[in-house]
Amino acid sequence: MSAPRRRPARKAAPAPRPNGHADHREGALLRLTTAIAAARDEGAIYRSMVEGLHDEAIGYNFLGVFLLDPATGDRVLQASVGWDRIPHGMRVHPGEGLSERALQDGRLHYAPDVRRADHYVPSLASGSEVDVPLQADGETIGVLVVESAEPDAFGEKDFEILSAAANQAAIAIGRMRLLAAERRRADEQKALLDTMADLSGELELPKVLQAVLARAVTLLGVTGGEVAIFDEARQELVVVASEHIGKTSTGTRLALGEGAMGTVAQSLEPLIIPSYREWLGRSGKYADIQVHSVMAAPLLIGRRLVGAIATVHADPSRVFGAEDLRLLNLFAPQAAIAIENARLFTAERDRAGEQKALLETLADLSGELELPKVLQAVLSRAVTLLGVTGGEVAIFDEARQELVVVASEQIGKDSTGTRLKPGEGAMGAVALTLQPLIIPSYEEWLGRSGKYADVQVHSVMVAPLLIGGRLVGAIALLHSDPARVFGADDLRRLNLFAPQAAIAIENAQLYTSAQRERQYFRAVVEHSPVAIVTLDLEGVIVSCNPAFERLFGYRLEEAVGRNLDALINTRATLAEAQAYTAQAGQQTARGIGRRQRKDGSLLDVELAGVPVIVDGERVGILALYHDVTDLLSARRDAEEANSAKSRFLASMSHELRTPLNAIIGYSELIEEEARDLGADALAPDVLKVRTAGKHLLSLINDILDLSKIEAGRMELHLETFELRAVLDEVLTTAEPLARKNGNRLEIRCPEPAGTLRADLVKLRQMLLNLLSNACKFTRDGAVTLTVERAVEEGREWVRFQVADTGIGMTAEQMGRLFEAFAQAEASTASRYGGTGLGLAITRRLCQLMGGDVAVASEAGQGSTFTIRLPAEVHPPAAAAAQH
Amino acid sequence: MARILLVEDNEMNRDMLSRRLARRGHEVEMAVDGPEGVVKAAAGGYDLVLMDMSLPEIDGWEATRQIRAAESGTPVPIIALTAHAMAGDREKALEAGCNDYDTKPVDLDRLLGKIQALLGAAQ
Structure with missing residues (x-):
């Protein structure tokens, strides 16, 4: 607590955990x-x-x-x-x-x-x-x-x-x-503006000057006179007050050096012209008036020219003297100060106007997000404030690396939609340089774009619109009046608008892209065949799509606000569903489960849940449901059929073995007894019976093994044993088979070979299978059993490699090698014997022990079979749990 | 040469195995089910019992337990014979009191080896 003597208003208030949905x-x-x-x-x-x-x-x-x-x-x-x-x-x-x-x-x-x-x-x-x-x-x-x-x-x-x-x-x-x-500044400006407006009676320049002039005319007893102010931008005098000179001369413009006032404006010295008609410097603009003599004086603030005053005598008997000049000099400063005040006033008023425009722009930006409207408003205000003919605003299309004109004002045509490459035209030029640009005479400018050939443009001012250093657009203003040019002050004022326009573009684009994205995702969700539902962190439905409504039978308005797990589960599945929801709050959860529709019917669904993260914060869960009822029931049927098949095979095999035992046993008995009775002629036939019986028995045993594995009833009898002992035993058993085809049988094994924890009987069965295959398919060659230990994937493995120099296989033959009843060719079985199930069994036993078997071979080049087993085999259930 | 009690319910198997053992010089007595096997074994006079495990009424495991329970002197060696070569069968058989275990179909030489080993140990 940071405050002393503070007491809570609520006693025993609950902990301030977020408690709402x-x-x-x-x-x-x-x-x-x-x-x-x-x-x-x-x-x-x-x-x-x-x-x-x-x-x-x-x-x-x-x-x-x-x-x-x-x-x-x-x-x-x-x-x-x-x-x-x-x-x-x-x-x-x-x-x-x-x-x-x-x-x-x-x-x-x-x-x-x-x-x-x-x-x-x-x-x-x-x-x-x-x-x-x-x-x-x-x-x-x-x-x-x-x-x-x-x-x-x-x-x-x-x-x-x-x-x-x-x-x-x-x-x-x-x-x-x-x-x-900003507001304070604008308020100050406004106060100034108001004060000035109050004084406008006295401050309005033409009136003041007219009054000054009238008083001067009376006092000097002259016929009439004029006052002109100096237009600094154009370096000209403009007549603003005129008294009794025989015509209304206001608005007349005089260049420096032109006429009497032009002369004093240039020399900054007063001038008396005794006979105007004979004076060589007279201006043609005053040819039609009766003027005899003229006295003119510059209007100065310090040494700076602000205007000129002139008085005239129409009466040829009157001439101007030194006393007249002294009197005129009484009025000149008044007129000069009035002009200067008025200029300052105008400047202040303009500045206040700028501030006001800026404020309005700011207000616009917060109020409006529709980009073209905002930019049009910004542009209009810039055009008004700078007193230009018109202008344009373009935004930078980053994907196409082009400027696109989106707002256009008074440029003689609607240029919106015009596209400009960087470097093309005035706006294109600033897009490259990122610097403002003034083009005094556009017609003569080499960089002009053909797209504006039909527009009256005299001069142009352009500024890039930047966010940080990144280009987002450009703004251009133009004069079509040849008399107007852009100056530094215009640029200063344009720069008041440029950042606002840039921010507007940036905001609008962020907003538009967000909106577009939202629309896109909404469309995806709306039309998805997968049921999609969004939840808050407590598992309450926030929204769902039509597919969800169809799948579960709840309408959107029925579903929203309900707890999803409670809504679509039975008591049997609720806990499991809640576990998925809890997991999905943290990370992706997937599964298959049974859920309940509104009408009470059950369906099987494949489900996926993911946390929804906004700005790094988890705000909810997105859950997807895919109806797999048909799929699952088909799979259950298939599994059931498969399991029935396995059970049938298992019991069949068992039933077949009993009579077969009798056949084999009796044939052995007959062999022995025939020998005793001297009936040797019977021996070959009895041997055939016994051999055929034994083959049938091994077939049945293999089928039994396979069906047991497939039915998941093959148990592993795990024990730890010395590897070397097993290898010797297997070698002894395989030796006669090797010898039969004239093969050398070799074993390569590190000493000591160490121990292995596995199913000994099944390992022996697998090794014998590979060795007997190798011996069977190799003639007068070599069969090598190589044993190695290696650590891979963080566990120790034992590799048994059986290599032969026999007939080998083609890639095609290898493809189906480990499938049941797939001895490379049907003819092979009859030629080489065997059930064709040995490799299928070997592979499945390997897998049962967490390993696998692989083959490398080339036709005519022999084959190499490699069994890889963990040095410590875990029971299958435990192995599954580890993954 | 030994006196062997063969407990086996299947007539063909019983006939075949007894004749083959007899050819190898053994004297074979037969019992057709569990109770008969228990009674004959209790009567004594056998060097070894071959006990089929899947018998009607009382099975081979139970019969073995009863034989062991009734024994007073030197236990008679019993070899369990089973068609179910399943993991655990061996342990189950040894637990019930059998001395060894072999699978059917009988490989006569292998079985004779086991018989020989048990009789050799007994002597």
Whole structure:
């Protein structure tokens, strides 16, 4: 707690955990953001912040905003909720309270148990406090203090929410202070403007000058006179007041050196012309008036020319003398000061106008997001303010690397939609240089674009629109009046608008792309055949798509606000579904399960859930359901059929073996007895019976093995044994087979070979299978069994390699090698014997023990079979659980 | 040469095995089911019992347990014979009191080897 003697308004308030549903909380956060953005003054920002965070959907109970008073270093309470007894404006002095730390280092601080924190001023008996710094323009200006009566009440998520709120408030404060400064400036300008308007009777230049002139004419007793002001931009005099000279000469323009006033404007010295008609410097513009003599004087502020005054005598008897000149010089400064005042006034009025236009632009930008409208408004104002003929604004299409004109004003045609490559035309030129550009005479400019051939353009001023250093567009203004040119002041004023237009473009593009993306995803979701539902973090449905409505039979409005798991589960599946939802809150969850429709019918679904993350924060869950009822029932049927097949084969094999045992046994008996009885002639036939019986028996045994494996009933009898002993035993058994075809049988094995934990009987069966195959398909060659140990994937493995120099196989033959009944060719079985099941069994036994078998071979080049087994085989269930 | 009690319910198997053992010089007595096997074994006078495990009424495991329970002197060696070459059968047989275990169909030489080993150990 950062304030002394503070007491909570609510006793035993619940811990300030976010307790609403996430969509309510999202709504509340959105309201908070909106309220902060809409606040009209800083006080409103602070109130919006504490009230918004207090919203029950967000659920913080004790909140206060303190601002630093730079004069005293005190923290002054600006707004609070839950601290009703604490007066607004209460001060916390330096050295008091926890909130000072956030102020000092500009970081969020958390005291999980305030009783253990230094400087805590005990107001709640216990609890926790978060202090979030408020920053504006890079300075910490205050602290948001959030408290709970519970210790350890805040977590990472709270810090995120509170920091986000503080950030939004900081942005709003920064913007508001900026706007306030602008407004203050504009207000000052407006006051000046108003004052000047009050004085306009006296200040309006032509009237003042006319009055000055009238008084001068009377005093000097002359026929009449004129006053002209100097147009600095065009270096010309313009007559603005005229008295009794025989015509209305106002508006007449005189170049420097032209006529009497032109002459004094150039020489900056008074001039008396005794006989105007004979004077060589006279201007043709005064040919039609009766003028005898003329006296003219420059109007100066210091040595700077602001205008000229002239008086004339029409009466040939009157001439101007030194006394007249002295009198004229009494009036000249008055006229000069009036002109200067008026100029200053106009400049001020223009500047105030600029500020006003800028303010209106700012207001527009916050109010409007539709880009062309905003840009058109910005452009209109720029055109008005700078007094130009017209202009254009283009945005930079980054995908196509082109400028596209989107706003166009008074340029003689509608140029919107015109595309300009960088380097093309005036705007294209600044797109390359990123520097403003003034083109005094566009017709003569070599870089002009053919796209503007039909437009009256005299001079052009262009500025790039930049965000940071990145081009987002360009603005161009033009004069079609040949008399007008652009100067530095115009550029200064254009630069008032350029950043506003740039920001508008940037904002609008961000907004548009976000909107487009939203529309795209909405369309995808709407038309997806997969049922899609979004949930808040508590598993409550926020929205769902039509496919979801169809699949489960709930309409959107029935589903929203309900807990998804409760809605579509039976008691049997609820726990499993909730586990998926919990997982999906953190990471992708996938599975297959049974769910219930509104009408009570059940369906099988494949489901996937993923957390929805916005700005690094988990805000909900997206869940997908795909109806696999038919698929699953088909699979169940297939599995059932397969299992039935396996059971049938198993029992068949068993039933077949009993009579077969008798056949083999009796044939052996007959062989022996025939030998005893001397009936040797019977022996070959009996041997055939016995051989055929034994072949049938091994076929049946293999089928039994396979069906047991497939039915999942093949058990592993795991034991740890010495590898060497097994190898010797296998070699002894295989030796006669090798010898039969004249093969050498070799074994390569490290010493000591070490131990293996596996099913000994099945390992022996697999090795014998490979060795007998090798011996069978090799004649007068070599069969080598190589054993190696290796560590791979973090476990120890044993590799058994059986290589022969026999007939080998083609790639095609190898393809189906490990499938049941797939001895490379049907003819092979009859030629080489065997059941054709050995390799299929070997592979499945390998897999059962967590290993595998592979083959490398080439026709005519022999074959190499490699069995790879873990040195420590785990029971299949345990092996599955490890993955 | 030994006196062997063959407990086997299948007539063909019983006939074949007894004749083949007899040809190798053994004297074979037969029992057709569990109870008969238990009674004959209890009467004594056999050097070894070959016990089929899948018998009607009481099976080979139970019969073996009963024989062992009734024994007083030197236990008679019993070899279990089973068509179910399943893992665990061997342990189950040894647990019930059998001395060894062999699978059917009988490989006569292998069986004779086991018989010889047990009789040799007994002597």
